[in-house]
């Protein structure tokens with residue numbers, strides 16, 4: 001990183017304001033105002049020779065000017081040196097978001113721009129909002145760029161795999177505990193999805209949100225909802241649609257209405273909801289929200305493996321999707337019959353039990369059955385995928401029967417939420433280091449079971465070595481350079497295959513003869 005341009009906060013402020021001016025985040029009249037906001041955030045008093053309007057000159061229209069990441073790094077390091085903040089990542093993130101907040105347009109301005117574009121086309125509106133999220137550093141592209149991404153071909157299509165290096169992983173038990181936590185402890189904002197986050201300066205345990213912008217929407221005949229982007233960008237234009245109320249996730253008829261209403265207003269985006277029960281739901285169950293975006297998941301590309309017909313719904317095309325999990329797909333020219341049939345299927349599923357495949361609707365009155373729904377447009381058609389879920393646990397499967405089983409936890413033990421269901425694995429950051437170490441261990445002909453960092457992968461590695469004997473300890477000494485170089489790809493491929501197994505284990509009706517018969521019995525029970 002070249003830091004010769006930086007000799008103090010004045011330079012950093014001038015560079016940042018010049019950046020904001022060039023990206024159109026602010027106008028010329030905002031230069032002094034924005035600079036003064038930054039001086040305050042940095043707790044820095046310049047001398048009278050600092051004139052922002054002049055200082056920005058050397059950074060304007062210089063194609064070789066410092067990158068945003070570099071400008072912020074210089075300012076943050078300086079703030080650490082001057083004792084304004086400690087050097088921790090949380091404090092740094094709070095301060096650089098505050099700095100960017102000084103040059104991010106006000107919500108009313110963004111809403112006005114968004115609506116002006118919406119009148120032209122929904123695509124223009126989301127293009128504007130997404131670009132703003134990038135330019136304002138709400139989405140930290142330089143951090144996202146560190147994520148590892150690849151695809152793996154499976155019998156269900158090309159699954160997406162991401163090792164996430166920009167967000168910490170969550171423990172399913174902590175997620176369930178957060179749902180339990182009621183009253184007593186009542187922080188502001190109540191959660192990371194509440195609309196009260198807009199402009200919030202954050203705390204060490206809550207991210208700064210000076211740069212987030214929420215677009216008001218009306219769904220389901222007038223309810224107030226908001227559209228925002230996810231700062232983590234698990235896939236292209238990953239957005240979140242959230243309720244104005246901090247109310248728990250709930251899947252019901254209105255959920256289907258809202259999802260279809262959204263894809264009616266934004267036909268280039270899909271929108272889905274996590275299920276409303278622990279284990280099979282997402283990481284936040286306490287605030288009703290959906291996730292969408294401009295991305296075609298493997299699940300959307302999957303075809304039907306079987307056609308279905310529901311009496312009284314002749315205008316709905318239905319079928320079972322060729323997918324590892326149990327998915328009913330409905331298509332129609334208008335949303336109304338889809339909502340009606342989806343509601344009928346949901347109602348039937350909520351109370352459905354089939355002990356022969358481990359599906360019980362409840363245990364002592366605590367419900368287990370729910371649905372992960374996903375809405376999209378397919379040309380003129382409206383499409384709804386209903387993924388059947390059950391969160392029952394047993395002594396054998398304490399984390400869930402229809403959840404990745406013990407032998408796959410070395411790759412994935414977290415909840416299988418909406419994004420995974422659609423065929424995109426979000427894998428924990430620890431895996432990257434473990435795979436690097438495992439590669440060394442294999443190439444050294446060592447036994448992974450004797451190396452603590454990768455011992456959890458030992459059984460899996462044994463299967464890999466059987467499939468690729470060139471990496472077996474007895475052959476590895478004379479391995480070719482090409483084979484050694486190919487090992488990374490082999491490990492990636494095998495992680496992808498594990499993910500396909502993870503999804504298979506989450507199927508309430510396995511894709512086996514017995515499972516298909518059980519699926520057919522459920523379908524028959526809906527009629």
Ligand SMILES: [Zn+2]
Nearest residue numbers: 191194246287
């Ligand atoms: Zn909330």
